[in-house]
Amino acid sequence: MSLILWTVLGYLLGSIPFGIVIARALGLGDLRKIGSGNIGATNVLRTGNKPAALATLLLDSGKGAIAVLLARHFAGETAAIMAGGAAFLGHCFPVWLGFKGGKGVATFLGTLIALNWPLGLIACGIWLLTALVSRISSLSALMAAALSPVFAWALGRTDLILVCLFMAALIFLRHKANIARLMDGSEPRIGKKG
Template identity: 40%
Template sequence: MELAPGWETALRWGVVLLVAYLVGSVPVGYSVARWLGRLDIRRYGSGNVGATNVTRVMGARAGALVLAGDVAKGAVAAWVGLRLLGVQGAVAGGLLAVIGHSWPVFLRFSGGKGVATGLGAVAVISVPVAVAMVAIWAGVVLATRYVSLGSIISASTAPVWLWLAFRDWPVVAGGVLMVLIIAWRHQSNVRRLLSGSEHRSY
């Protein structure tokens, strides 16, 4: 039995959103720390499961593995959305992956900050946009030595780049929501930046 076009579209959206959230929820940082160091990364450093904290606690090798895994989560989620629903589906998939990474069902809804996962999604949506964001992040980090500041500023430019690339308001709206989530997850970093107590990268 064939589904009516409306039902087929609704089913595709449901699949994209569910798969993207579950992929985003995969606890890469937690798993790498358990695998390489037999420790619960949530009890060390800042307590975050992202690549930055894993790098500070366990070194560059572990951090690189977490970074690659978190980027891959966003890329896979966006790719599923792109295949099933086009660019808008890719943005929705990336957004749900960021939500899953930030509030993962597998870690009782306590996760990371979504930057690497968001970047992976953007790379599938538009490689030039991803390159521009990485360049901005690198420039800010080199100038200030604050990874968190580079992440916040780089992420905040995503809606502008997406608008220039697609001129599609739903796509831009998805980018704005990603930025808001990432900014929300960086609240403690913002407070430390304002007080001058934020940890520098080098």
């Protein structure tokens, strides 16, 4: 029963669309009608408002981390893993937006940092290195997601491999259009206004 409760709470927390809330509060318009239409930090950055993009990044990553930390404190490590995965799922398919959400990258990274900070920092490092080289956010996300189960195994956290695989699979699914654009060379660069 406790696992179900923390899974539901994690999902509801992950469902909060901070990008849309921040964009509306700052008068940037409906984020779903700007740039890629995504509700995450990369699309907020396309409005040209860097502080809003940073706030979205921190809040979207924070909701995954908070779900993990609360569940761990009150119910243990298994509940933390379930809550983190559910928060990620909530961001991708939020109940408040008719299950049409974001791509989950910030929430993925925040969840990993809270679950195992070395693994989270490695994933962030992979994202950053790929972004510095390619200037393509989607490619950075795909690389970090794809390698996260490998590094979970390398760090001896075999209990995290399944949740890493789950999040990686959803990230690839949510980036299907991006993958097509990467293949034909039309994927936009970081910071390009939509």
